[in-house]
Amino acid sequence: MGYKCLAKDKFSELVEKFTKEQDVFAPIAQGLEVKWSLIDDPSKILFDFKNTSMSPKGLFFPQTECLFEFNNNKDAEDAFILKETSPLVKKRTLLNIRPCDARAFSILDKVFMKDEDSLDVYWKDKRDKTILIGLACTNPCSTCFCTQVNSSPFGEDGLDVLMIDLGDKVVLKDVTDKGEEILKGLEDASDEDIKKVEELKKEAESKINANLSMDNILSREVLEVYEDPFWDRLYETCLNCGACTFYCPTCHCFDIQDETKGDYGRRVRNWDTCMSWLFTQHASGHNPRGTKKHRVRQRFMHKFKYMPIKLDGDIGCVGCGRCIQVCPVNIDVRDVIKNMNK
Ligand code: SF4
Ligand code: SF4
Numbered sequence: 097m098g099y100k101c102l103a104k105d106k107f108s109e110l111v112e113k114f115t116k117e118q119d120v121f122a123p124i125a126q127g128l129e130v131k132w133s134l135i136d137d138p139s140k141i142l143f144d145f146k147n148t149s150m151s152p153k154g155l156f157f158p159q160t161e162c163l164f165e166f167n168n169n170k171d172a173e174d175a176f177i178l179k180e181t182s183p184l185v186k187k188r189t190l191l192n193i194r195p196c197d198a199r200a201f202s203i204l205d206k207v208f209m210k211d212e213d214s215l216d217v218y219w220k221d222k223r224d225k226t227i228l229i230g231l232a233c234t235n236p237c238s239t240c241f242c243t244q245v246n247s248s249p250f251g252e253d254g255l256d257v258l259m260i261d262l263g264d265k266v267v268l269k270d271v272t273d274k275g276e277e278i279l280k281g282l283e284d285a286s287d288e289d290i291k292k293v294e295e296l297k298k299e300a301e302s303k304i305n306a307n308l309s310m311d312n313i314l315s316r317e318v319l320e321v322y323e324d325p326f327w328d329r330l331y332e333t334c335l336n337c338g339a340c341t342f343y344c345p346t347c348h349c350f351d352i353q354d355e356t357k358g359d360y361g362r363r364v365r366n367w368d369t370c371m372s373w374l375f376t377q378h379a380s381g382h383n384p385r386g387t388k389k390h391r392v393r394q395r396f397m398h399k400f401k402y403m404p405i406k407l408d409g410d411i412g413c414v415g416c417g418r419c420i421q422v423c424p425v426n427i428d429v430r431d432v433i434k435n436m437n438k
Pocket of ligand 1: 344346399414
């Protein structure tokens, strides 16, 4: 493991090498937004951006995904035989992914690939075939708080390579064996470059102002946090629009439906949201989370209490700040964490 160095004007050559054998996705400008896109022209890849509007979650867990297809005609030879959907044809690389978004994938690995019995083959196929090359965040947004949730603007968790932009060149650090293989042949970074990386890291971390503690949330009994009176006020302004959950890189709830047209049938899974009143409605009509208070509480209890219990202490939040930016009524997850902890 070590630091390598590449001049910026050689970066396109590296990308072109990738695109010959793989699909390459990276953040590009689209109107006023920065979006993940399949790259056909390396010059469009952004280095100077805050973060993408949506996280790259959809490249592994699409908003709508066909799980299998079937023939719905009972007289057909292949009636009701389930036909698997194809795995990814090509390998892929995600370039310039932010460390918070890469960390979200390693948290979701524990959900979708916890053990053999519950392995999600759709998630695994995409994870196995994708390389993640991260871009360290030298200028975090005012809404970022990754350092408060076990990460850093220079975090390496979930990445194969961490890249640091030094202006006219990039420094690249291999994190996994896959990463080491990619960086083979590049020249070593100088001591001066590595010193600059350390300085940039310290500077970026110091720009994150949040000062959050989760000691009480994590150590207290579930019911103590669940029954706290502060939930009685928090939910009032929420519109249950669900934007926070769709933008969140770690929210992963889905709903499965069969869709048919004539003889054709397919089973799809779609993103769901705990903000929807239908989310936990039973067939009987009873809904154990039938009020807005229940739904709002569920979102935060899931992230900060239930997930750490189930995922060896991992919190269901990477501090990307997207939910703060998109909430139309200014519900700020940092305030919620403070209140929960209090
Ligand atoms: S809860 Fe908010 S800050 Fe945390 S990962 Fe999700 S969108 Fe980002
Ligand atoms: S974005 Fe805001 S208003 Fe919409 S569901 Fe989330 S917390 Fe509620």
